[in-house]
Amino acid sequence: MMLSHLVADGRFDASTLAVDFPIQPSHLAVLLQVAIPVLIVLGTRRSSRAFAIASVFSFLGLVAAIALLVQETRGGAVAGPDSIGSLPLGPGFDVPLHLQVDRLSVLVAVAVGLVSWVVQLFTRWYLYSDPRYRQFASAVGLFTAAMQLVVLSGDVLLILVGWELMGWCSYLLIGHESEREKARRASYKAFMVTRIADTPLVIGLAILSLGAHSTGVEDIVRHWSAVADTHGTALTAALLCLICAVAGKSAQVPFQDWLPDAMEGPTPASALIHAATMVAAGTVVLGKLIALLELSDTARVILALVASVSMVGAGILAFCQHDLKRLLAWSTVSQVGLMLLGLAVVAADGSADLGIAHLLSHAMFKALLFLMIGWLSVLVSGTTVERLSGALSKYPEARRMVGIGLLALAAVPPLAGFASKDLIIDEAARRGIDGDLPARIAFAALICVVLLTAAYTMRMWLILIHRTGSQRVQVREWVEDSYDVQDVGIVEMLTDLPQVDIHGRQTEHPDLEQPLEDEPPLSEQQPGGGARFGLQLLALLSVVGGLLVFSPMLDVDWKHPNVWLIGASLLLMGAAALLVRLMSVGTVYGDAAARIPTFVRASASRGFDVDRLYVAFGRPILGLAHLVARTDDRIDDGVQRLPELSGALIKRAERVHNHRPTSGLVAVSFGLVVVGLMGVILW
Numbered sequence: 001m002m003l004s005h006l007v008a009d010g011r012f013d014a015s016t017l018a019v020d021f022p023i024q025p026s027h028l029a030v031l032l033q034v035a036i037p038v039l040i041v042l043g044t045r046r047s048s049r050a051f052a053i054a055s056v057f058s059f060l061g062l063v064a065a066i067a068l069l070v071q072e073t074r075g076g077a078v079a080g081p082d083s084i085g086s087l088p089l090g091p092g093f094d095v096p097l098h099l100q101v102d103r104l105s106v107l108v109a110v111a112v113g114l115v116s117w118v119v120q121l122f123t124r125w126y127l128y129s130d131p132r133y134r135q136f137a138s139a140v141g142l143f144t145a146a147m148q149l150v151v152l153s154g155d156v157l158l159i160l161v162g163w164e165l166m167g168w169c170s171y172l173l174i175g176h177e178s179e180r181e182k183a184r185r186a187s188y189k190a191f192m193v194t195r196i197a198d199t200p201l202v203i204g205l206a207i208l209s210l211g212a213h214s215t216g217v218e219d220i221v222r223h224w225s226a227v228a229d230t231h232g233t234a235l236t237a238a239l240l241c242l243i244c245a246v247a248g249k250s251a252q253v254p255f256q257d258w259l260p261d262a263m264e265g266p267t268p269a270s271a272l273i274h275a276a277t278m279v280a281a282g283t284v285v286l287g288k289l290i291a292l293l294e295l296s297d298t299a300r301v302i303l304a305l306v307a308s309v310s311m312v313g314a315g316i317l318a319f320c321q322h323d324l325k326r327l328l329a330w331s332t333v334s335q336v337g338l339m340l341l342g343l344a345v346v347a348a349d350g351s352a353d354l355g356i357a358h359l360l361s362h363a364m365f366k367a368l369l370f371l372m373i374g375w376l377s378v379l380v381s382g383t384t385v386e387r388l389s390g391a392l393s394k395y396p397e398a399r400r401m402v403g404i405g406l407l408a409l410a411a412v413p414p415l416a417g418f419a420s421k422d423l424i425i426d427e428a429a430r431r432g433i434d435g436d437l438p439a440r441i442a443f444a445a446l447i448c449v450v451l452l453t454a455a456y457t458m459r460m461w462l463i464l465i466h467r468t469g470s471q472r473v474q475v476r477e478w479v480e481d482s483y484d485v486q487d488v489g490i491v492e493m494l495t496d497l498p499q500v501d502i503h504g505r506q507t508e509h510p511d512l513e514q515p516l517e518d519e520p521p522l523s524e525q526q527p528g529g530g531a532r533f534g535l536q537l538l539a540l541l542s543v544v545g546g547l548l549v550f551s552p553m554l555d556v557d558w559k560h561p562n563v564w565l566i567g568a569s570l571l572l573m574g575a576a577a578l579l580v581r582l583m584s585v586g587t588v589y590g591d592a593a594a595r596i597p598t599f600v601r602a603s604a605s606r607g608f609d610v611d612r613l614y615v616a617f618g619r620p621i622l623g624l625a626h627l628v629a630r631t632d633d634r635i636d637d638g639v640q641r642l643p644e645l646s647g648a649l650i651k652r653a654e655r656v657h658n659h660r661p662t663s664g665l666v667a668v669s670f671g672l673v674v675v676g677l678m679g680v681i682l683w
Contacts, residue, residue, distance in 0.1 A: 018071060018076030018077070018078075022082075024068075024077075024078050024081045025064045025065070025067040025068040025071065025077075026064075026068055026077075026078070026081050026099050026101050026109075026152050027081065027083070027099070028060075028061070028064035029061055029064045029065045029068060029109050029113065029148050029152065030145050030148045030149050030152065031145075032057050032058075032060045032061035032064060033057070033058070033061045033116070033141050033142070033144045033145035033148060034141070034142065034145045035057050035141075036053060036054050036057045036058065036137065036138060036140075036141025036142070036145075037138035037139070037141050037142045039053045039057070040053050040054065040134050040137060040138045040141075041134075041138055044134070045134070047124075047133045047134060050133065050134040050137055050138075051120075051124045051133075051137065053137075054120045054123075054124075054137040054138075054140070054141060055117070055120050055121060055124070055530070057141070058113075058116055058117040058120045058141065058144070059117050061113050061116070061117075061144070061148075062110070062113035062114055062116075062117045064113075065106070065109040065110045065112070065113040065148075066110055066113075068101065068106050068109060068110075069106045069107065069109075069110050072101065072102075072103055072106045072553075073552075073553065077101045077106070078101060079100070079101055079102070080096075080098045080099065080100060080101070080154055080218075081098060081099045081101065082096075082097075082098050082099075083097050083098060083099060083158070084097055085097065086098075087157075092213055093213050093214065094213065094214040094215070094216060094219065095155065095157060095214070095215045096154070096155055096214070096215070096216045097155050097157065097158060097215075098154050098155060098216070099152045099153060099154050099158075100152065100153060100154025100217060100218070100288075101152065103553050103554075104287060104352060104353065104356045105151050105152055105284075107356065107360060107548075107553055107554075108151045108276075108280075108284060108356060108359065108360070109148055109151050109152060111276050111359070111360050111363040111364070112144060112147050112148055112151060112276045112277060112363075113144070113148070114363075114537075114538075114541075115271070115272065115275050115276040115277070115363055115364075115367045115538075116140065116141075116144040116272065116276075116277075117534065118367065118371070118531075118534030118535070118537070118538060119140060119268045119271055119272045119367070119371075120137060120140060120141075121527075121528075121530040121531045121533075121534045122268055122271075122371050122374070122527060122531040122534060122535070123136060123137060123140065123266075123268040124528070124531070125527040125528050125531050126266065126267060126268055126374055126378070126527075127266060127268070132176065135172075135176075136173070136176055136266070136268075136269075139169050139172045139173050139176075140173070140268070140269075140272060142165070142169050143165075143166060143169035143170070143173065143272065143277060143278075144272075144277065145165075146161075146162040146163075146165035146166040146169060147162065147166060147276075147277040147278070147281060148162075149161065149162035149165075150162035150163060150166070150281050150284055150285065151284055153217075154216060154217050154218065155215050155216055155217065156205045156208065156209060156215045156216075156217060156220065157215045159205075159217075159285060159288075160201070160202065160205060162281075163198070163201065163249070163281065163285075164198065166249075166277065166278050166281060167191060167194050167195060167198065167249075167278075168191075170187075170190055170191070170194070170262070170273060170278055171187045171188075171190065171191040172187075173265055173266075173269035173272070173273065174186050174187040174190055174262045174264065174265035174269060174273075175187025175188070175265070176265055176266055176269065177264075177265075177266070180264070182264045183264040183265065185261075185264075186258075186261040186262055186263075186264040186265065187262075187264075187265070189257075189258050189261055190258045190259075190261070190262050193248060193255050193257075193258040194248050194249055194255075194258070196248065197244060197245050197247060197248020197249065197255050198245055198248065198249070199245075200240075200241035200242070200244040200245050201241065201242060201244075201245030203238075203241045204237075204238040204239070204240075204241030204242040204245065205238075205242075207234060207237065207238035207241070208220045208224065208238050208289075208292075211223060211224060211227070211231065211234065212224065217288050217289070220289070220292075221289065221291050221292060224292050224295075225291060225292065225295065228292075228295040228296075232295075232296065235292060235295065235296055236296045236298050236299055239289075239292060239293060239296050239299035240298075240299055240302060242285065242286065242289070243286075243299060243302055243303050243306065245282070246282030246283075246285065246286060246340070247282070247306055247310075249278060249279065249281055249282050250279045250280070250281070250282040250283070250336045250340070251279055251310075251332070251333050251336065252306050252307060252310040252333070252336065252337060252340070253306055253309045253310045253313065254610075254613075256310060256313070256314065256333050256607075256610070257607045257610040257611060259274075259279065259329055259332065259333055260317075260321075260326045260329040260330055260333075260607060262329070263323070263325045263326050263329050266374075267325070267370060267371065267373065267374030267377065268371070268374065270325070270328075270329070270370050270374075271366075271367045271370035271371050271374070272367075274328070274329065274332040274366055274367075274370060275362070275363045275364075275366045275367035275370065276359070276362075276363035276367065279332060279336050280336065280339070280359050280362070280363070282336075282340070283336070283339045283340060283343065283352075283355050283356070283359050284356075284359075286303075286340070286343050286352070286355075287343060287352030287355060287356055288352075290343060290346065290350065290351065290352040291350055293343065293344075293346065294346045294350050297437070297438075300344050300346065300438040301437055301438050301441070303340060303343065303344040303438070304341060304344040304345075304437075304438035304439075304441040304442050305441060306337075306340070307337040307338070307340035307341045307344060307442070307445075308337065308341065308441050308442060308444070308445030309445075310333055310334070310336075310337040311333075311334045311337035311338060311341070311445050311446075311448075311449045312334075312445055312448045312449060312452070314330045314331070314333035314334035314337065315330075315331075315334045315448070315449055315452030315453060315455075315456065316452060316604075317330045317604050317607065317608070318330035318331045318334065318452070318456040319452065319455050319456040319459060319593060320593055320596060320600065320601050320604030320605070321593075321604065321605055322384060322385055322593075322601060322605050323383050323384050323385075323605070324373060324383050324384070324385065324388055324460055324463065324464075325370075325373055325377070325383040326605070327456060327460060328366070328369055328370060328373065331366075331409065331453075331456065332362075332366060334449060334452070334453070335358070335362050335366070335409075336362075337445075337449075338358055338421065338424060338446075338449065339355045339356075339358045339359050339362070340355065341355075341424060341428070341442045341445070341446070342354035342355030342356075342357070342358055342423075342424045342427075343355040344438045344442060345424065345427050345428050345431055345436075345438065345439050345442050346431075346438075351555055353554050353555050353556050354420075354423055354424050354427060354556065355424075356554075357419070357420040357423060357548070357549060357554055357556060358417075358420035358421060358424065360416075360420070360545065360548065361408070361416035361417050361419070361420040361421075361542075361545055361546070362417070362420075364408070364416055364538050364541040364542045364545050365404070365405045365408035365409055365415075365416060365417060365538075365542040366405075366409070367538055368401060368404070368405040368535060368538040368539055368542055369402070369405040369406070369409065371534075371535060371538075372398060372401055372402050372405060372535065373388075375398060375526075375527060375535075376388060376391045376392075376395070376398060376402075376464075379391065379394075379395055385463055385589050385591050386589060388463060388464060389463050389464075389466045389588075389589035389590060389591070390464070390465070390466045390467055390589075390590075391464050392464040392465045393465055393466070393467055397526075399465070400539070401535055401536070401539045402461075402464060403461070404539045404542050404543060405539070405542060406457045406460060406461050407457075408542040408543075408545075409453065409457050410453055410454050410457040410458075410573060411450070411453065411569075411573070412573070413566075413570075414543075414546055415542060415543055415545075415546060416541070416542050416543070416544075416545030416546045416548075417542075417546075418546060419545075419546035419547075419548075419549045419558075420546070420549070422561070422565070422566060422569070423549065423556050423557075423558070424442075424446070425443070425446050425450075425565060425569065426557075426561065426562050426565060427439070427557075428440075428442040428443040428446060429443055429562065429565060430562075447572070450569050450572050450573060450576075451572050451573070451575075451576045452576075453573075454572070454573035454574075454576040454577050454580075455576045455577070455579070455580050455592075458576070458577040458580040458581065458592075459580050459584070459591065459592045459593060462580065462581065462584045462590045462591075462592065463589060463590050463591050465590070466584075466589055466590030466591075580592045583595045
């Protein structure tokens with residue numbers, strides 16, 4: 001009835017889903033996420049109610065993003081909805097504070113909303129007995145709202161607000177288990193590194209805004225595109241500042257070390273930060289300014305170098321990690337570098353579709369992998385190689401979803417990762433042939449990354465499916481029994497054979513693993529129905545997500561694939577996987593990295609001790625700060641002691657003075673009086 005009334009009033013168009021209201025779906029995608037921490041903090045102290053609020057409002061936020069997507073496809077979306085109104089800063093400067101809705105932003109908004117909703121569902125099971133679940137769910141909601149603000153913002157000031165809010169929320173999420181010293185250190189490190197890298201962001205946005213006399217993204221792009229020939233140096237400087245900030249937020253060289261340490265946070269936090277929010281924010285921001293990036297070859301070369309070094313280095317470190325959760329973390333660093341290369345290459349139409357396409361694919365399979373590792377870590381009580389070796393053999397119900405995630409990560413066709421990665425490789429090769437330097441740098445790095453990604457995904461899979469010791473004993477006994485046939489009478493069969501359980505296994509066999517009496521049943525160690533549905537949805541999207549490149553929402557050249565490049569990539573991937581399989585043969589845990597010297601693996605697990613470079617870089621700065629502080633203290637002490645010194649000087653002068661004027665002083669005084677009188681008389 002209400003809908004028909006709105007249609008009759010002309011405030012709702014059923015064909016385009018356009019609504020004539022001050023509040024648009026773009027607003028709701030942000031506000032509904034903000035409502036989660038507000039309602040939880042102010043409205044409830046019970047975890048069950050907090051979960052109901054988090055799951056319902058997170059789902060409604062996803063629905064708002066989907067409605068916005070439908071509006072965009074049907075032409076009914078408001079391109080620049082207002083937020084709180086423009087900020088009055090005088091007639092010469094415009095701060096519109098509006099949102100910006102386009103085809104790429106709505107796609108990312110849906111991905112962010114989906115990942116956040118699944119994380120909220122999974123968190124309730126993962127942190128079921130955590131007394132601070134309410135705080136964690138609130139931080140997730142606020143974190144998601146900040147990312148949605150960055151995605152949907154059409155004003156750089158709003159982008160900066162969301163950007164900084166994400167940094168603060170990441171500090172809370174990574175340091176959730178604050179009673180652990182490692183978690184506190186990781187959260188502090190993430191906050192400090194990203195804050196240092198954020199300083200150039202403010203400088204870069206200030207240069208762009210002051211030049212355009214506006215903080216609106218469209219105004220900035222329009223102005224600097226017109227004056228790029230005459231003010232190219234200023235534009236390049238601003239873009240380099242933005243690239244530095246993006247490298248910090250996205251954990252690219254030289255700021256890459258904070259992200260693997262962030263694994264000290266709960267797994268749902270890792271899934272949220274790594275999949276579609278904080279580390280992907282840099283790709284979104286540069287994507288909004290891709291037209292300016294195309295105008296500066298210097299900025300593109302620097303971005304290509306940073307992303308390429310990050311991709312290759314992170315791929316090597318991922319293969320050497322002893323903790324599989326940190327393996328996924330370094331994989332994220334590498335995959336984000338791939339997104340940024342999609343922007344550095346810049347397609348012929350000057351759009352950010354290549355980088356955003358891989359962002360969408362990565363959001364699905366990386367969220368799936370992190371949450372599945374969290375599930376397995378609960379089952380086996382850890383994420384190290386020793387703990388997770390054979391985990392999928394013991395828990396086959398998780399095998400399918402982990403396999404899908406790893407295949408998508410390795411870019412095996414036809415899964416989501418294949419389509420987005422191949423498009424970037426194809427564009428880099430095409431533009432590299434035309435002589436574009438950033439494209440040539442990108443193509444060389446992509447060849448290495450194809451090999452490295454296949455290697456570390458194959459290594460992880462072999463570890464997870466490796467048979468345990470008891471399983472190998474069981475298989476050996478089956479083989480031995482197959483060669484030993486005996487005649488057994490019915491009486492001996494009933495009296496001499498050992499007791500077996502409901503699965504036919506011996507209940508007193510010394511070599512077989514027996515469940516502990518107090519170990520909870522497997523059904524209680526599995527996520528709830530909602531969380532499992534979310535995981536299955538992510539797995540499904542990881543399989544069919546590649547079809548998105550065929551939709552009109554992404555403007556990519558999928559009609560002219562380079563078959564030779566695809567074939568060469570698949571051959572390289574197959575060779576790398578085969579080599580890793582051969583390396584894993586004969587190892588205790590099925591770990592191919594066991595062939596690498598121990599000291600190399602130990603150093604790689606510490607990120608090759610990049611922390612020492614941070615310390616070496618920070619020590620002179622701290623020394624200078626201490627020197628300035630000591631100098632300031634001494635100056636302050638001197639100023640405070642000045643009245644005391646003046647009083648002491650006066651007292652000493654009084655003691656040496658005889659209170660009688662000298663003859664010279666009397667003569668000078670008399671002369672001044674005479675001269676004054678003569679001047680008056682003669683005047």
